[in-house]
Structure formats: structure tokens, C-alpha cells
Amino acid sequence: MQTTAFTKMHGLGNDFAVIDLRGGAGVGASAKDAAGAAGANGALADITDAQAKAIADRRTGVGCDQVILLERPRAKLADVYMRIRNADGSEVEACGNGARCVAALVMAETGRNHVVIESVVGLLDAEAAPDGRISVDMGEARLDWREIPVAKPLDTLHLGIELGPLSDPVGVNIGNPHAVFFVPDAEAIDVAALGPVLERHPLFPEKANIEVATVLSPTLIRMRVWERGVGITRACGTGACATLVAAHRRKLAARKATVRLDGGELEIEWLPDGHVRMTGPATTSFTGRLDASLLG
Numbered sequence: 001m002q003t004t005a006f007t008k009m010h011g012l013g014n015d016f017a018v019i020d021l022r023g024g025a026g027v028g029a030s031a032k033d034a035a036g037a038a039g040a041n042g043a044l045a046d047i048t049d050a051q052a053k054a055i056a057d058r059r060t061g062v063g064c065d066q067v068i069l070l071e072r073p074r075a076k077l078a079d080v081y082m083r084i085r086n087a088d089g090s091e092v093e094a095c096g097n098g099a100r101c102v103a104a105l106v107m108a109e110t111g112r113n114h115v116v117i118e119s120v121v122g123l124l125d126a127e128a129a130p131d132g133r134i135s136v137d138m139g140e141a142r143l144d145w146r147e148i149p150v151a152k153p154l155d156t157l158h159l160g161i162e163l164g165p166l167s168d169p170v171g172v173n174i175g176n177p178h179a180v181f182f183v184p185d186a187e188a189i190d191v192a193a194l195g196p197v198l199e200r201h202p203l204f205p206e207k208a209n210i211e212v213a214t215v216l217s218p219t220l221i222r223m224r225v226w227e228r229g230v231g232i233t234r235a236c237g238t239g240a241c242a243t244l245v246a247a248h249r250r251k252l253a254a255r256k257a258t259v260r261l262d263g264g265e266l267e268i269e270w271l272p273d274g275h276v277r278m279t280g281p282a283t284t285s286f287t288g289r290l291d292a293s294l295l296g
């Protein structure tokens with residue numbers, strides 16, 4: 001029986017099961033090539049919420065924060081189409097660490113050091129940096145209350161909600177919704193207790209990723225994250241982008257800074273055109289095959 005292949009990858013410990021649904025032809029192949037290719041996952045067209053959740057399960061599945069699906073691109077300029085499912089099975093719009101991992105895979109496949117990833121939020125340009133890290137243009141940071149989104153008209157620089165030691169976050173959308181709380185000491189915050197309550201706060205109709213950040217200097221920010229649909233993760237690329245944008249909007253940081261996460265550091269720059277550039281590592285851990293019971 002044919003089983004489904006996956007690649008286990010991570011960006012600073014935020015880990016993924018990457019499943020290739022392109023029909024085995026790889027990047028740049030024509031539809032004819034794809035149809036004729038004996039791809040490992042040729043028969044698999046999609047996975048359900050329940051299957052994604054089973055794959056992500058750390059006790060009985062592969063174990064990961066997100067399941068990432070690679071599909072054939074829709075846009076002419078793109079090399080690959082990326083879809084993202086959180087560990088709870090929900091499909092979401094963006095994943096920064098995942099984008100670097102997908103870029104690294106496609107770069108290895110094509111031999112190019114510049115690739116374009118398509119997703120539901122648009123086209124993301126990715127480049128290999130000389131030191132081996134991957135730099136991705138994550139698109140424009142969106143700041144209007146409707147774009148976060150929040151439930152009512154508000155200045156997103158001061159969302160005004162509070163819970164315990166956390167208050168008045170900044171709202172930022174980097175393809176997905178984030179609420180960034182600034183605190184004197186991020187290490188002292190009980191993210192595991194506060195994160196799930198804030199994720200589901202009525203102000204966030206699509207829920208939100210919750211960041212707790214301490215600005216250590218204008219170019220260094222410590223950030224911890226509670227990811228929507230997952231929980232605490234060791235790193236969140238879009239969360240790091242949102243944190244830098246929020247810190248700059250609050251006049252706490254420069255336009256370019258290092259964001260220090262549990263799993264390591266990302267360089268983030270909010271460019272004058274409104275786009276956010278994220279630079280960091282992408283690591284392949286191993287390849288494997290899904291147990292058929294996970295797709296049952």
C-alpha cells in the first residue's frame with residue numbers, strides 16, 4: 001500500500017510536518033509532468049482537519065506545531081503554493097517559520113537562491129542569505145481594526161483589553177492576527193495560563209496569536225508566544241514580525257531589530273514601504289512516511 005511521505009522541519013524549534021501534494025513532479029514541472037510522475041503522494045489531494053490534528057499529535061502522530069501542505073502554484077510567478085494547518089487542525093493564513101522552511105525546500109529542489117511562495121495572503125519573496133539563513137518578505141503589516149480583525153472600531157495601537165499583568169496590547173496582522181503585550185519582564189508572565197484566555201477574547205472574532213514582549217534595547221526584543229490553535233511554541237515568525245511592528249509603532253524600538261524567542265533569534269525589519277522582512281534559519285530534521293492510521 002502507498003503511504004504518504006513527509007519532511008519534518010523546524011524554524012527555531014517551531015516544527016512542521018511538510019507534506020507534498022504537488023503530484024510528485026516538484027517545482028516548475030508542467031501539468032503533464034505532474035500527471036506522469038510517480039510521486040510518493042500522487043494520490044493524496046488534501047487532508048482534513050481531523051487528519052491534520054492526528055498528524056500533529058505528539059503522542060500518537062508525527063508531532064508538530066503545524067502541518068504544511070505544498071501544492072502546485074496558481075500564479076505564474078510563484079514556485080509553490082503553501083497551505084498551513086495548526087496542531088488543532090484549523091487552516092490558517094500565514095506562518096513565518098514555515099515560509100522559511102518551504103523556501104529552503106524549494107531552493108534545494110531548484111538550485112535557485114530566490115523563490116516565490118504563494119499562499120492565501122499573496123506572494124512571498126524568499127532569498128537565501130549568504131550565511132545560509134533564509135530571508136522572506138512577509139508582505140505588508142496591516143494595522144486597521146478591520147484587518148486585524150477586532151470586533152469593533154478601535155485604534156489598534158491601544159486595544160485596551162487586560163488580563164492579570166497583561167494590558168493594552170497592540171494589534172497587528174501579518175497575514176494572521178496578533179495581539180502584542182509589552183511587559184517589564186516577559187519571563188515572569190504565565191503565558192500558559194493567560195494565552196488561551198486571550199486567544200479567545202471576544203475582541204478577536206478570528207481569535208489571535210498572543211505575544212508577550214520586553215524591549216531590551218531599541219534593537220533587541222525578547223518575545224514569548226501563545227500561538228492560536230497550538231499553544232506555547234518555541235518561536236513564531238509572524239509573531240516576531242508583529243512584535244517588531246508593534247514596538248516601533250509604540251516608539252520602543254527601531255525599524256530593524258533582533259527578536260529573541262525561546263528557540264533562538266530572528267532579524268526583523270519593517271521596511272519604509274510597509275512590508276516586513278524576516279531573516280532566520282530553516283532546518284530539516286528527517287523524512288518519513290505517515291502511518292496509514294493517521295489518514296484513516
Ligand SMILES: N[C@@H](CCC[C@H](N)C(=O)O)C(=O)O
Nearest residue numbers: 095096097176228236237238
Ligand atoms: N508558527 C507560525 C504561525 C502559525 C499560525 C498561527 N498559529 C495562527 O493561527 O495564525 C509562524 O512562524 O508564523
